[in-house]
Amino acid sequence: PVQNINYAYQVFPAILCVLLYSQLEKFFNKISPKVIRSFFVPMMSLLITVPITLLVLGPIGYNFGQGFAGVILFVFGKFGWIAVAILAAFLPFMVVTGMHKAMIPYVITSLGQSGRELIYNAASLAHNISEAGGCFAVSIRTKDKALRSTAVSAGISALFGITEPALYGVTILHKRVLYGVMIGAFTGGAFLGAQAVEAYVAVGPGIASLSMFISETLPNNLMNAIMGLGVSFVASFIAVSVLWKEEAPSKEAEKVENNKEKFNAPLEGELIPLSEVKDEVFSNKLMGEGFAIIPSKGELYAPIDGTIEMIFETKHSLAMKSEEGTEILFHVGLDTVNLKGKYFNPEVSVGKSVKKGDLLLSFDLDKIIAEGFDPVTATIITNRPDAKIGTVESKKVTKKDNVFEIN
Known part of the structure; x- marks a missing residue:
């Protein structure tokens, strides 16, 4: 039978829904x-996704969450305090995926039937304060100023029961912090579970909401909650402080940050900035950054290793892609498209791999000039608008000279 589920409070079904939609969209x-x-792609994707989610994926996600809550209750019935400790340790994963929402019906039901709740709120208190302890430990141990600032603000937020800034800003980004928070949450949860700390209101546990643990029949309940708060904070703080290790930048990040592509001159002649080319398309850099050369010899060479991507039908222009993915366009002469291929002879074909210094195109420089065309040749980087490019200075160059660098 179709289940009547309020999906506004369910996250796991939404994850399944988006996973299906993404595959259909592809x-x-x-x-x-x-x-x-x-219009066709979103229309067809939704026509399939919506009914499948409502009839299949939604109930699967909902029942999975309910089943998880049932497992927690079963463990608590069999092992008591250990269930609180286990739940507290796994709450980082549950909150990140939204599965902690599956515990809300249990909390409301428990409070409605008995006026008290012994599992989720205690575990949540241990987890929330452990996130705070972990963040403050990071703020002391890290040398990263941005991370320190994030950890301090997220730690303060976690103390008051709001853990998302800590989770998404610190914990799940650093596995050692995650391990430390889990240790602290497990330790604090074990203490709170062993003391059978009861909650009487359904709110997010934190310093500002400790009154939720005030009991008329259990005078030590609030004190035990405060002690559990302290145990969670201290255990997490110590665990993260011991486990923390400043993470070095990955090799890929270093490669992106430090690697520079170095381009040799593709022609022999006089190197000039693009701004001096007498064509607004090039001089205003409408197609991209680059440089230009007034050739003294009718040969165009590969300035870097790569693959030929395009040869224009009139042969005066061709494009290649470097091994790093940088797309380079060569345009020999101004308005030379009007020559319709006369005086140009490509030495490569589309798809051919070339090495730095390989001959790409030969052209009759003297006849092009005799026809009244400006032979200045532009080299344009077409797909890197955000790249940092070295300064181009006017000078005589050969194909062996490094004239251009790009980060």
Whole structure:
């Protein structure tokens, strides 16, 4: 039977829904013509996703969450305090995926039936304060100023029961912090579970909401909650302080930060900045950054290792892609498209791999000049608008000279 579920408070079904939609979107993008893609792809993806989510994926996600809550209750019934400790340790994962929402019906039911709740709120208190302890430990141990600032503000927020800034800003980004928080949450949860700390209101546990543990029949309940708070904070703080290790930048990050592509001159002649080219398309850099050369010899060479991507039908222009993915356009002469290929002879074909210094194109420089065309040749980087480019200075160059660098 179809279940009547309030999906506004369910996250796991939404995750399943988006996973299905993403796959359908990829499929319809492949098979649909580009002209109808903008409306056809979302329409077809939703036509399939919505009913499948309502009839299948939604109930699966909901029942999975309910089943998880049932497991917690079963463990608590069998092992008592250990259930609180285990739940507290796994709350980072539950909050990140939204599965902690599956515990809300249990909390409301428990409070409605008996006026008290012994598992989730205690575990949540241990987890929330452990996030705070872990963040403050990071703020002391890290040398990263940005991370320190994030950890301090997230730690303060966690003390008051709001853990998302700590989770997304610190904990799940650093596995050693995650381990330390889990240790602190488990330790604090074990203490609170062993003391059978009861909650009487359904709110997020934190310093400002400790009154939720005030009991008329258990005078030590609030004190035990405060002690559990302290145990969670101290255990997490110590665990993260011991486990913390400043993470070095990954090799890929170092490569991105430090690697520079170095381009040799693609022609022999006089190197000039693009701004001096007598064509606004090039001088105003409408196609991208680059440089230009007034050639003294009718040969165009590969300035870097890569692959030939395009040869214009009139042969005066060609493009290549470097091994790092930088796309480079060569345009020999101004308005030379009007020569319709005369005087140009490509030495490579599309798809051919080339090495730095390989001959790409030969052209009759004297005849091009005799026809009244400006032979200045522009080299344009077409797909790196955000790249940092070295200064181009006017000078005589050969194909062995390094003239251009790009980060």
